[in-house]
Amino acid sequence: MPESRAVILERLAGTQVRVAQTVSQTAPRPAVTSVDPASMEELIGQFVEALQRATVTWELAESPVTARLRLAGQLKEEGVAGVLSWDAGQLPVDGIVDALHVLGIKVITPSVRALPNHGDWRGEYPRRDLMADIESIETGITGAEAGIASTGTVVLRSGPGRPRVVGQLPRRHIVLLPLSRLYASPEQWLADRRAQGGAAALAEPACLSLISGPSLTADIELEIALGVHGPRLLHVILVEDTGRLGGTALQVARVESSSHRSRR
Amino acid sequence: MTSLFRQHSQATLDDPHVRRTLARSLGHLRRQRMGAFDGTTGFHLLREAARAVRQQTLADLPQLLEQLEAQLVANGVVVHWAEDAAAANRYVLALAEQAGRSGRPGRVVKSRSSTAEEIGLRPALEAAGVPVTETQLGDYILQLAGEPASHPVYPVLHKRKEDVAALFEEKLDMPQTLDVQVIAGMARFKQRREFLQADVGVFGVNFAVAETGTLAVITDGGNDRLLGALARVQVGLMGIDKVVPTLEDLFLLAQLQVRSGTGRPMGNYVNLINGPARTGDPDGPAELHLVLLDNGRSRIMELGYGEALACIRCSACLNVCPVFQEVGGQAYGAAYAGPIGSVLIPLLPAPPRPVMHDATPGSGRLSARRPRAGSAELTGDQSPLRDTPFVDLPHASTLCGACAEVCPVGIDIPGLLKTLRADVRSTERTSLGRRAAMRVFAWSMASPQRYRWVTRWLARFGRLFGRQRARHLPPPLWGWTRNRDFPLPAGQSFHQSWAKR
Numbered sequence: 001m002p003e004s005r006a007v008i009l010e011r012l013a014g015t016q017v018r019v020a021q022t023v024s025q026t027a028p029r030p031a032v033t034s035v036d037p038a039s040m041e042e043l044i045g046q047f048v049e050a051l052q053r054a055t056v057t058w059e060l061a062e063s064p065v066t067a068r069l070r071l072a073g074q075l076k077e078e079g080v081a082g083v084l085s086w087d088a089g090q091l092p093v094d095g096i097v098d099a100l101h102v103l104g105i106k107v108i109t110p111s112v113r114a115l116p117n118h119g120d121w122r123g124e125y126p127r128r129d130l131m132a133d134i135e136s137i138e139t140g141i142t143g144a145e146a147g148i149a150s151t152g153t154v155v156l157r158s159g160p161g162r163p164r165v166v167g168q169l170p171r172r173h174i175v176l177l178p179l180s181r182l183y184a185s186p187e188q189w190l191a192d193r194r195a196q197g198g199a200a201a202l203a204e205p206a207c208l209s210l211i212s213g214p215s216l217t218a219d220i221e222l223e224i225a226l227g228v229h230g231p232r233l234l235h236v237i238l239v240e241d242t243g244r245l246g247g248t249a250l251q252v253a254r255v256e257s258s259s260h261r262s263r264r
Numbered sequence: 265m266t267s268l269f270r271q272h273s274q275a276t277l278d279d280p281h282v283r284r285t286l287a288r289s290l291g292h293l294r295r296q297r298m299g300a301f302d303g304t305t306g307f308h309l310l311r312e313a314a315r316a317v318r319q320q321t322l323a324d325l326p327q328l329l330e331q332l333e334a335q336l337v338a339n340g341v342v343v344h345w346a347e348d349a350a351a352a353n354r355y356v357l358a359l360a361e362q363a364g365r366s367g368r369p370g371r372v373v374k375s376r377s378s379t380a381e382e383i384g385l386r387p388a389l390e391a392a393g394v395p396v397t398e399t400q401l402g403d404y405i406l407q408l409a410g411e412p413a414s415h416p417v418y419p420v421l422h423k424r425k426e427d428v429a430a431l432f433e434e435k436l437d438m439p440q441t442l443d444v445q446v447i448a449g450m451a452r453f454k455q456r457r458e459f460l461q462a463d464v465g466v467f468g469v470n471f472a473v474a475e476t477g478t479l480a481v482i483t484d485g486g487n488d489r490l491l492g493a494l495a496r497v498q499v500g501l502m503g504i505d506k507v508v509p510t511l512e513d514l515f516l517l518a519q520l521q522v523r524s525g526t527g528r529p530m531g532n533y534v535n536l537i538n539g540p541a542r543t544g545d546p547d548g549p550a551e552l553h554l555v556l557l558d559n560g561r562s563r564i565m566e567l568g569y570g571e572a573l574a575c576i577r578c579s580a581c582l583n584v585c586p587v588f589q590e591v592g593g594q595a596y597g598a599a600y601a602g603p604i605g606s607v608l609i610p611l612l613p614a615p616p617r618p619v620m621h622d623a624t625p626g627s628g629r630l631s632a633r634r635p636r637a638g639s640a641e642l643t644g645d646q647s648p649l650r651d652t653p654f655v656d657l658p659h660a661s662t663l664c665g666a667c668a669e670v671c672p673v674g675i676d677i678p679g680l681l682k683t684l685r686a687d688v689r690s691t692e693r694t695s696l697g698r699r700a701a702m703r704v705f706a707w708s709m710a711s712p713q714r715y716r717w718v719t720r721w722l723a724r725f726g727r728l729f730g731r732q733r734a735r736h737l738p739p740p741l742w743g744w745t746r747n748r749d750f751p752l753p754a755g756q757s758f759h760q761s762w763a764k765r
Contacts, residue, residue, distance in 0.1 A: 005345040007347060015570060158542075158547075165493045208535070209489055210536070217448055219400070222421075223425075225447070228487075229490055
């Protein structure tokens with residue numbers, strides 16, 4: 001193996017490629033989409049438009065308290081018995097897990113790595129039962145690191161209390177996204193992250209996932225089918241926490257009417 | 265002359281269903297791609313930037329690979345350099361065997377990877393008794409059908425719903441349905457157990473970022489994210505050409521790749537993997553490995569075809585290619601296809617085993633060739649297009665240039681095809697007849713007088729075959745009329761009719 005490394009590198013060292021122009025490593029790359037929203041409303045408008053194009057449903061809560069009450073109330077109304085969720089401390093809205101407990105909804109934060117005999121379920125009943133339990137749950141609740149308007153993307157960071165399976169195993173993935181974390185484009189988000197902690201901060205979590213829609217396949221005759229491996233429904237709850245939207249129901253209604261709202 | 269490409273193309277050409285399905289789907293992909301660049305910074309600007317990044321990357325490849333390796337190791341990733349397909353397959357096989365228990369090898373679950381196809385990973389693992397499950401729906405269908413992929417992004421582009429329904433009934437005992445949502449549901453049901461008991465996850469890496477050691481994996485299904493959460497041992501496969509310098513470069517190239525290939529702004533799941541599970545992480549792999557595969561790429565650089573390695577596998581060139589649309593991806597007989605495939609396949613080592621079940625490689629009769637001016641001095645053994653059954657692929661193109669127009673990294677594919685054609689010719693022993701014909705042609709083109717004289721006689725000669733179209737030409741020209749009529753000359757040359765007006 002060490003020889004292979006040396007052989008490959010040596011061979012490459014002797015080669016030349018026609019280079020049209022030298023690229024500066026630090027010069028900014030052109031942003032793919034040129035978006036420059038003038039206001040918070042416009043930014044949200046672009047975001048939800050992109051979400052709708054990808055069949056992602058959304059709602060806007062004028063405060064974290066509203067988000068909590070609405071989500072808990074909705075799940076109760078649907079008769080949901082249990083949900084997978086990130087750890088309460090990792091969700092951007094306080095009190096959701098408690099509220100669900102009060103309503104009698106079971107909340108599980110699965111830890112696959114802690115299960116006995118990771119990766120094996122042949123004859124290993126503890127793991128099998130645990131997985132079966134987790135697998136039968138059809139709703140997963142997570143937070144998000146960021147939202148990106150031009151592509152309709154939510155960014156999820158792995159870490160303690162933030163299992164990846166919460167967004168992947170159930171048929172419905174509900175994402176709580178504070179409006180203060182909304183960016184116009186992927187490039188802006190990246191620039192902001194770099195300014196904050198440099199590349200090292202971006203490489204810190206084991207996995208950063210940029211999610212722009214439900215689990216989709218167009219493999220058969222390019223016809224779209226949803227939920228092929230993961231969620232069939234991706235739902236984003238935008239939580240106003242900036243104060244820039246006025247926080248009134250009137251402002252919320254304006255955002256919602258400016259975009260054609262599609263609910264399931 | 266036996267030609268693999270010809271043999272394989274015939275299957276598609278003879279199947280009206282496949283041809284209709286291909287034509288419809290490729291038309292759809294072309295329209296979607298066009299829509300994807302409205303409202304962007306401008307395709308040409310983006311392409312110039314992307315081209316510059318890719319060319320600079322190839323120029324700095326050794327340094328970038330070393331930087332990538334250092335970052336990966338710092339992130340806790342085990343890096344394995346593989347010179348060829350066999351070395352890569354051996355490594356993954358060893359991982360699968362270690363991940364097993366009580367003497368049985370571990371279960372391998374895969375997401376889409378053209379690199380895995382290139383090295384014949386699944387057949388190699390299966391031959392060693394390792395159970396492998398493909399998870400991308402298209403690959404899953406192909407695994408059931410025992411067929412190779414026909415497109416790098418949509419591997420079952422050639423199949424109809426009816427075909428899939430019949431296959432699921434036969435192999436999975438599922439009721440027939442033409443509702444793709446229901447078909448996808450069946451696959452989900454069947455695959456869930458495989459995901460949950462996977463010991464080893466195998467994934468293709470779309471890009472690797474040198475500055476951070478980040479592996480980018482782009483899918484729409486999210487199968488890689490599910491697998492990434494569940495399998496204890498995971499291994500990524502990438503060619504050494506997939507490295508990018510910075511995260512900004514990754515964002516540029518990834519968006520261009522997805523927009524060019526699918527027409528949507530982003531893959532629904534873009535996973536940036538920075539290493540195995542961190543302390544306290546509830547899921548994710550305990551071990552993360554990366555295979556850095558050469559398999560002929562450094563040789564492609566040495567031979568002066570490095571530009572072809574700028575390819576980011578978006579498949580836009582396939583989707584616009586008139587030849588690809590007629591023959592489909594399986595005709596190319598390798599993991600890559602279409603215009604860029606016609607460049608890469610003859611230059612890469614022959615696949616470890618025939619990719620088509622009926623393939624009979626070894627028809628190529630090429631050996632030593634002249635060294636190219638400006639390139640490194642070549643020995644006979646280093647020559648490209650030495651015994652490869654794919655010598656005729658550079659000719660599987662009309663040189664219409666549509667591929668170059670859509671390529672998001674600005675690869676001059678027609679130019680590369682022409683260079684390859686010349687290289688093939690320079691190594692080939694040309695038959696006496698062909699040389700004589702070429703000499704006559706060169707002679708007749710050397711002066712206007714000769715040209716006029718020859719065309720006048722050819723025009724008259726044409727009358728012997730009938731009035732308008734010839735159904736059959738005599739040997740050695742009969743190949744031309746095998747699939748079409750030969751329109752006959754008007755009886756007089758253009759110069760003659762012009763003179764009469």
